[in-house]
Amino acid sequence: MRKAALVFGVSALVIALLWGCxxxxxxxxxxxxxxxxxxIVPWAAGGATDQVxxxxxxxxxKALRQSVVxxxxxxxxxxxxxAEALEADPDGYTWTSGSVAALGYYPVLDMLDTSLDDWxxxxxxxxxxxxxxxxxSDYEDFGDFLADLEARPGQVSVATAGxxxxxxxxxxxxxxxxxxxxxxISYDGGNPAVTSVVAGETSxxxxxxxxxxxxxxxxxxxxxxxxxxxxxxxxGYGEIPPVTNWLPDVRIAMDYFGIWxxxxxxxxxxxxxxxxxxxxxxxxEILQQYTLERGAVMTPYYGEQAREAAxxxxxxxxxxxxxxxxxxxxxxxxxxPRP
Numbered sequence: 001m002r003k004a005a006l007v008f009g010v011s012a013l014v015i016a017l018l019w020g021c022x023x024x025x026x027x028x029x030x031x032x033x034x035x036x037x038x039x040i041v042p043w044a045a046g047g048a049t050d051q052v053x054x055x056x057x058x059x060x061x062k063a064l065r066q067s068v069v070x071x072x073x074x075x076x077x078x079x080x081x082x083a084e085a086l087e088a089d090p091d092g093y094t095w096t097s098g099s100v101a102a103l104g105y106y107p108v109l110d111m112l113d114t115s116l117d118d119w120x121x122x123x124x125x126x127x128x129x130x131x132x133x134x135x136x137s138d139y140e141d142f143g144d145f146l147a148d149l150e151a152r153p154g155q156v157s158v159a160t161a162g163x164x165x166x167x168x169x170x171x172x173x174x175x176x177x178x179x180x181x182x183x184x185i186s187y188d189g190g191n192p193a194v195t196s197v198v199a200g201e202t203s204x205x206x207x208x209x210x211x212x213x214x215x216x217x218x219x220x221x222x223x224x225x226x227x228x229x230x231x232x233x234x235x236g237y238g239e240i241p242p243v244t245n246w247l248p249d250v251r252i253a254m255d256y257f258g259i260w261x262x263x264x265x266x267x268x269x270x271x272x273x274x275x276x277x278x279x280x281x282x283x284x285e286i287l288q289q290y291t292l293e294r295g296a297v298m299t300p301y302y303g304e305q306a307r308e309a310a311x312x313x314x315x316x317x318x319x320x321x322x323x324x325x326x327x328x329x330x331x332x333x334x335x336x337p338r339p
Contacts, residue, residue, distance in 0.1 A: 029064070029275060030268035031092065036067040039259055040096040042081025044074045044189025047161060048127050048208040051294075052257045053097045055287055056124050059280040064272075074188045077164045078102050079111040086114060090262040092269030097259045099127075099166060100306075104314025107334050108327040109164060115334065116314060120270050121306040122277055123258035124287060126297040127208040129170045129227035130240060134197055135219055142225035142246050145204065149180035157183045159193040159202040164321060166255050167193060170206040170227050172324045174243070177250045197221060208255070209234060209295030228252060232295040240295070253316035253339075256299055256309055277302050315339040 039057055043049045050072065057068040073081035078098050085096035100121060106112035131142060139145045149156055160167035163186060175181055185202050187193040190211035196202045198220045205212070205221075209232060215221040217236040225243040226232040229252060232240050243250060261269070281287065282300045291298055301309055316339050318331035331338070 029272040031266070031272040033064055033066040033093065035093065036069050037064075037092070038069050038071055038094050040081040040085050040094070041070055041072050042074060042076075042078035042096060042098055043072070043161065044187075044191060045072045046191030046211075047189040048166075048210045049078075049098045049257060050189075050191075051210055052124055052127075052287075052290070053259065055284075055290055056259065056281065058286065059284050060273075060276055063276040063280045076111060077106075077109070077162050079106050079109075082106070082114070083112055085260075086112070086118065086262065088262070090264035090266075092261065092265045095259045095261045098257065099313075100256045100258060100260070100310040101253075101313035101317040102164070103260070103310070104334075104336060105164060105318040105321055105327065105331075108318045108321060108329050108331050108336075110329060116307060116310055118263055119260040120263060120265065120273075121258060121260045121302060121310055122273060122281075123256045123299050123301040123306045123309065124281060125258075125291055126254045126256050126299045127166070127210050128232050128295050128297070129166055129206050129255070130209040130212055130216075130223045130232075130295070131170070131174075131204060131206045131225050131227065131243065132194075132197065132212055132216065132221040132223045133204050134200055135222045137203070137222065139224060142241070142243060145224055146174075146178055146180070146246060149175065149178065149182060153181040155183055156204065157185050157202040159185045159187060159196045159205045159207075161190040161193050161207060162186045162188060164317075164326065165190070165207075167205060167207040169317060169320050171204075172326070173227075173251055173320060174206070174247065176324055177247050194221070209240075210290075213237075213294040226295070234295045235292045251316065251320065253313055254297075254299075254309070256301075256306075256313055258301075258306070274302055312339070 088094035190207045197205045226240045321327040
């Protein structure tokens with residue numbers, strides 16, 4: 001009888017523990033959102049920012065047990081969507097996203113009066129640009145592309161996500177390093193820029209590997225070089241050589257992507273999101289798989305670490321844009337030192 005009672009008691013305990021695991025409450029965060037959180041993606045759907053933010057939103061939903069709505073608001077090199085978040089109530093329910101360097105170069109481009117100091121930054125990954133062509137292109141390698149730029153100045157069509165986008169800065173840096181020129185074809189986002197090369201509308205795209213990976217794996221794009229100092233690997237394709245094999249002195253900086261919200265939001269919102277980052281973003285399997293598949297790097301930073309990483313990107317990008325003549329205002333006027 002005692003044995004039966006003991007077995008029953010142990011079984012009841014196991015069932016209770018299992019039930020508790022299945023129905024456990026969320027962690028006791030300082031902030032519990034009572035309505036959906038909005039993250040503005042200031043670029044077209046399908047691009048690098050859109051891809052990363054939708055994955056991060058899934059993890060945030062899982063942590064907070066609240067819907068996270070991703071809203072695409074393209075235009076103005078990302079400044080339109082960023083301005084919406086800057087003007088929204090600082091209550092923690094409105095965030096924006098993108099390449100963090102943009103927060104430093106918007107003022108240099110006279111697009112938006114903002115800086116890193118206006119925001120709480122939460123970074124997720126760093127993306128690497130890749131220079132790619134249609135598989136039927138006559139270019140056998142990156143050297144052939146450089147030779148064509150020199151032979152036909154201003155004629156080689158290059159598709160980017162728009163003025164001051166990562167792809168635009170990449171091709172400008174290449175031309176700055178070689179003294180060549182090209183025909184800039186601008187799109188509202190990385191996805192349409194990449195698709196234009198697949199369709200044969202343009203010759204080359206220097207957009208992010210994350211935006212091109214599916215097309216590269218499927219044989220619809222052929223990568224010539226990664227805009228990096230080391231080779232990158234795309235799962236299912238293989239290794240892509242670095243652009244420094246041909247241009248050893250070209251200027252290169254990391255391109256960090258994440259979300260941010262106004263500095264004035266309540267402390268409990270930021271404290272909660274920091275816990276979410278530690279518990280759900282740092283070890284996120286879906287984000288880790290994304291980096292493997294798309295040639296990216298995990299960088300789950302927030303607080304001072306995010307600020308320091310972002311500042312290096314701001315300095316690099318702001319001065320790139322000024323040096324190539326796309327920014328008329330010197331970054332020095334905003335206390336941005338030359339890197």
